[in-house]
Amino acid sequence: MNTTSRPETFHIGRTVDAATVLAWHNTAESEGAGAPMVVDVRSAAEYGASHIRGSYHVPLATLAEHTRDLAAHIEGPVVLVCQSGVRAEQARRHLAATGLERAHVLDGGLPLYAAAGGDIVRGPQVWALERQVRLVAGALVLAGLTVGRFVSPKARLLAGGIGAGLTFSALSNTCAMGAALARLPLNRDVAEPQIGQTLAELRDRRHERPQDTQR
Secondary structure (H helix, E strand, O other), X not given: XXXXXXXXXXXXXXXXXXHHHHHHHHHXXXXXXXXXXXXXXXXHHXXXXXXXXXXXXXXXXXXXXXXXHHHHOOOOOEEEEOOOOHHHHHHHHHHHHOXXXXXXXXXXXXXXXXXXXXXXXEOOOOOOHHHHHHHHHHHHHHHHHHHHHHXXXXXXXXXXXXHHHHHHHHXXXXXXXXXXXXXXXXXXXXXXXXXXXXXXXXXXXXXXXXXXXXX
């Protein structure tokens, strides 16, 4: 993958690695130029546990519902962040459908950005949604195989169904189980940002960089 040192030379709709994003921010700081906007599309609980300093929090469900309103307030390139890249890619597709082509997915998500030395704000730790999906899927497969062996062979269909679902998830780059888990109270015990507040922050960004008080 080719990388560049300036955000103005972004290619259309590509994945960008952590080292490149860090280089862009360092260049922006040294030259007084505007750095690419960073938008975190994870849940409120995940965002509260850790996020890139200065990033804007727009959960994927909010972005999907208000894509055009958000796209209208995004100037210049934007880097989309989640835990692994799956939700960020879904967000990129939503934005691309409105004509916003300079939306890019952070390769490897937040973990690789942190490993590259990125500035991370940390709070109370929670399990990332992708980790919850692996736990639930693995537990269901194990339960299906166990019950299928000792109680009823039909229970093995559960394991097959989970396998088929994971295959479809990989092929379509979506995750129905993740979307369902995101609605659980443990993932919603932190208030999601209101769309009006988010749009106001994006408008303010045109004039000055917002203070990172809760970010």
